[in-house]
Amino acid sequence: AKKLGKGQFQFYTETLNVEARERLALDSALRRAIEEEALSVVYQPKVNARGRACGFEALVRWESAEFGSVSPVRFIPLAEENGLIGQLTWFVLRQACHQAAAWRAAGHPDLRIAVNISPSLFREKDLAALVGAVLEEAGLPAANLELEITEGMLMGDVQRSLAVLGELKAMGVDIAVDDFGTGYSSLAYLKRFPIDILKVDRSFVLECDSGNGGLAITRAIVSLAHSLNLRVVAEGVEQQTQLAVLNALGCEEFQGYYFARPMPAGQVAAYLAGR
Ligand code: C2E
Ligand code: CA
Ligand code: CA
Ligand code: CA
Numbered sequence: 001a002k003k004l005g006k007g008q009f010q011f012y013t014e015t016l017n018v019e020a021r022e023r024l025a026l027d028s029a030l031r032r033a034i035e036e037e038a039l040s041v042v043y044q045p046k047v048n049a050r051g052r053a054c055g056f057e058a059l060v061r062w063e064s065a066e067f068g069s070v071s072p073v074r075f076i077p078l079a080e081e082n083g084l085i086g087q088l089t090w091f092v093l094r095q096a097c098h099q100a101a102a103w104r105a106a107g108h109p110d111l112r113i114a115v116n117i118s119p120s121l122f123r124e125k126d127l128a129a130l131v132g133a134v135l136e137e138a139g140l141p142a143a144n145l146e147l148e149i150t151e152g153m154l155m156g157d158v159q160r161s162l163a164v165l166g167e168l169k170a171m172g173v174d175i176a177v178d179d180f181g182t183g184y185s186s187l188a189y190l191k192r193f194p195i196d197i198l199k200v201d202r203s204f205v206l207e208c209d210s211g212n213g214g215l216a217i218t219r220a221i222v223s224l225a226h227s228l229n230l231r232v233v234a235e236g237v238e239q240q241t242q243l244a245v246l247n248a249l250g251c252e253e254f255q256g257y258y259f260a261r262p263m264p265a266g267q268v269a270a271y272l273a274g275r
Contacts, residue, residue, distance in 0.1 A: 027082055029066050030075055034087050038062075041095045042262035045271065046114070046233060046255045049247060053275055055112030055146070057255065058096035059262050060088065076118065085118050090134070092116075097138035097145065099265050104144065108272060114146040114176060119153040123160055128167035135171075142172035146197065149175060151183030154193055162193065169194045176233065181221055190228055198225040202236025205256070209241040222249045 033039055040063070043056040062070045079085040093115050100113035121127060135142055147168065154161055154177075165175060176197035177190075181204055190198075200221050207214025218234075225232045234246045237256030246254060260271060 023078070026067060026070070026075070027078060029064050030062070030078060030084060031082075033062055033064065034079075034084055034091065037091060039088065039091060040264070041092055041099075042264055043096075043099070043113075043268055044255060044262040045260050046112075046253045047259050048253055049251075051275070053111070053272060054253060055114060056100075056268070057114040057148070057262075058092055058099075058116070060092050080118055080120050085120055086124070089115075089117065089121055090130070093131070093134050094138065095265075097134050097140045099268070100144050101138045101140045103268065103272075104140070106269065110144075112144050112146055112174075113140075114148050116148045116178065117153075119150060119156070122149060122153045122164060123157060125160075125164075127164050128171060131168065131173065132171055143174075146174040146176050148178040148199065150178050151180065151189075154189045155183075165194050179235075181217070187224070190224070190230070195230060197231045197233055199233045199235050200251070202256075205234050205236045205242055205246065206238075208245045209239065215245065218246070219249055222251060226250065 040061045041058050042061055043058060045053045046055045046057065048054045060072050060076075062072070062075055064070055076085070076088075079088050096113045096115050100111060103111045117127075124130075131145070131147070132142075135145065168175060174196040175194065176199055177195055178199050179201045180198045182201045198221070200218060204214055204218045204221065208218040209215070222232050231252045232250070233253040233255060234242075234251045235255045237243055237246065237254045237258045239258060242256075243254060243258060263271060
């Protein structure tokens with residue numbers, strides 16, 4: 001490798017320092033935002049094959065005075081590292097369950113709410129009990145709740161994961177595997193774990209209507225899921241041509257900008273009325 005000059009070395013050190021300082025600032029701003037419940041939750045519809053909204057995914061948003069609007073892609077990993085993910089998740093889960101209970105009361109008893117659960121949380125031994133407590137507080141039946149987990153979560157401690165999933169299932173909460181096809185896990189766990197739903201990752205949906213093998217992969221995922229009796233949700237649907245392909249393949253639900261962007265809770269009633 002090329003030896004770095006002294007000046008260059010200093011430059012890198014300074015860059016690191018700037019990054020470290022910014023991280024620290026972001027970290028404490030996030031801590032404050034969570035404590036002050038300054039985060040918000042937006043809702044993106046999931047639509048069935050008949051074009052009707054059947055549920056929503058809750059997605060967290062952070063509008064920081066200091067940093068502007070920060071993407072969850074940036075602050076979720078930070079929250080995972082600094083131990084804030086638990087508080088953040090309970091905030092989102094509580095908001096989402098209260099919203100879903102309100103939709104039920106307003107004449108939409110079957111609308112489902114999906115909440116993202118980070119891998120680190122999944123290893124907490126009382127996850128199921130905590131979820132149960134939130135459902136009870138919100139007055140939401142477990143059947144209206146879906147938890148979206150990523151493949152990685154099923155890897156680590158298999159016994160632990162099986163136990164937690166089993167408890168959630170027994171309560172009646174559905175489990176969806178998010179971003180399916182992007183992880184490192186083997187397909188074997190799909191049979192082993194009590195999963196209900198598979199979400200085809202946006203990267204495959206993006207290519208399902210073009211030549212590049214996207215269709216073959218999407219078709220394989222859908223048929224694998226169906227042969228295991230899983231429902232299939234296609235995420236990131238942006239084009240009518242993608243929807244047509246996914247519909248023909250037999251996907252049960254669709255989510256993406258083609259239907260609607262994530263929206264604040266206040267816009268959901270109008271959205272539902274318009275469909
Ligand atoms: P995800 O769970 O895969 O969520 C879907 C992401 O794709 C969302 O981005 C959504 O706004 C975006 N999206 C939906 N439809 C389309 C589309 O048609 N085209 C494109 N290009 N994008 C679309 P968002 O809200 O920025 O969230 C990014 C990721 O951050 C999520 O990916 C999820 O992994 C994580 N995340 C968001 N909210 C939470 C949360 O409350 N808890 C946890 N643990 N993670 C969250
Ligand atoms: Ca998700
Ligand atoms: Ca996803
Ligand atoms: Ca994704």
